[in-house]
Amino acid sequence: MSSSPLKVAIVGTGLFATATHLPTLQKLENVVPYSCYNRTKSKAEEFASKAGITKVYDSLEEVFQDKEVDVVDVLLPVQYNVEAVKLAVKYNKPICLEKPIAANLEQAKEIVQLDESSPTLPISILENWSYMNAIDILKNEVLPKIGDVISFTYRSTGAWNENNKYLTTSWRQNPQHIGGFLSDGGVHQLALLTGVLGAVDLISALTKQVRKASGDDDIVYSTVKMSSGVIGTFTYGSAFGATDKSSTFLIMGTNGSIEFDFSPSLPKKIIKYQTGDSAQAASAKQIIEVDSNDTSAAEFSNFFEAVAQKDKSLILTKPRLAYHHLSIVGAALESVKSGSFATVSSPVSSQ
Incomplete structure (x- = not known):
């Protein structure tokens, strides 16, 4: 990292900025929250007071015009992400944006094009689950x-949580992003x-809206074909009645x-595996306990390292990858309409 702290402008000062982004930025080395902006200026001023920030802007463009700002951290309703990226490109300002990448695939494709036509400008989509140490x-x-x-x-899958504070945000209750919670959490x-x-x-899906407060379909059951030829099922939803939150990922091979059990109730996430090409050759099950890492800190560290090194290739969650994740949701919704398999558009390149 550079010796001089990177000055960060925080755009969007709502619940998640206060609960996650601000404390994460404050604990990182060589990073300092410098300024902020909200479409409602009084909310930005309230946030600034909590954060010890003295600079508050009157417009989004002012954020990017400020020569003192090194990096812009964007937490806007995702339909505004395109506008923010355009300003980042215009003023050559490194930018990270909360997921999903955009409200729809057209906007997401535009962000990918802006990113890939700006070969030196770091642009990262903050999909923090990409940084789970369990993946590696x-x-x-x-x-x-x-x-x-x-x-x-x-x-x-899990039960509906009516006390979820993020349900109160209008952009989630009246989503402009495709699939509502299916893309937001999916x-x-x-x-x-x-x-x-x-x-x-490819994906063939059925979706359903269980809760009006979701604003859109909130559960999905699907059959999936990977680009590698692997087949499987993908089920997601937290809108059910009382039930334990359960999260499991089972992978079957020839040997x-x-x-992988990553249910929230577990003190540690568990990987169990066994080898053998038949029941008769099965080994004893092996268990790996996986410590949960701070994925928010990891995604910011990855982005700030790319900024400090002036090397955008270091970024893990590039717009093209985030586009692919949103396009899977888009294909699932298209499958529901057509009643058949839908092709996932523009799959991510092999890493």
Whole structure:
């Protein structure tokens, strides 16, 4: 990292900025929250007071015009992400944006094009699940032990939480982003799935809206074909009645199987695996306890390192990758309309 602290302008000063972004930025080395902006200036001023920030802007463009600002951290309703990226390109200002990448695939594609036509400007989408340390363990340490991957079952389900403070935000209650909670929370799940098994090619899905407060369909059951040829199922939703929150990822191979249990109730996430090409050759199950890492700190550290090194290739969650995650949701919704498999548009390139 550079010796001089990077000055960060925080754009969007709502609940998540206060609860997660601000404390994360404050604990990172060589980073300092410098200024802020909100479409309602009084909210920005209130946030600034809490954060010890003295500079508050009157317009979004002022943020990017400020020569003192090194980096812009954007937490706007995602339909405004395109506007922010355009300003970042105009003023050559490194930018990170909260997920999902955009409200729809057209906007997301525009952000990818802006990113890839700006070869030196760091642009990162803050999909923090991409930084789970379990992904590296699963992909690089355990997956090679089970031979060729054949199939998977990914399931993350839970009860409706009416006390969720983020439900009160108007952009979630009246979503402009496709799929509402299916894209807002679903890209987290898809970051884990694709981080381990690669890009998705086809999906056939059924979705349903269980809660009016979701603003849109809030559960999805689907059958998936990966670009590698692996097949599986993807189930996601937290709009059910009373039930334990359960999150499991089962991977089946020609020489064994893996089960990753990352249910929130567990003190540590658990990877269980066994090897063998038949029931008769099955080994004893091996268990790996995975410590939960601070994925928000990890995603910011990754982005700020790219900024300090002036090397955008270091960024893990590039717009093209985030586009792929949103396009899986888009394909699922298209599948619901057509009643058949839908192709996931512009799959991410192999890393």
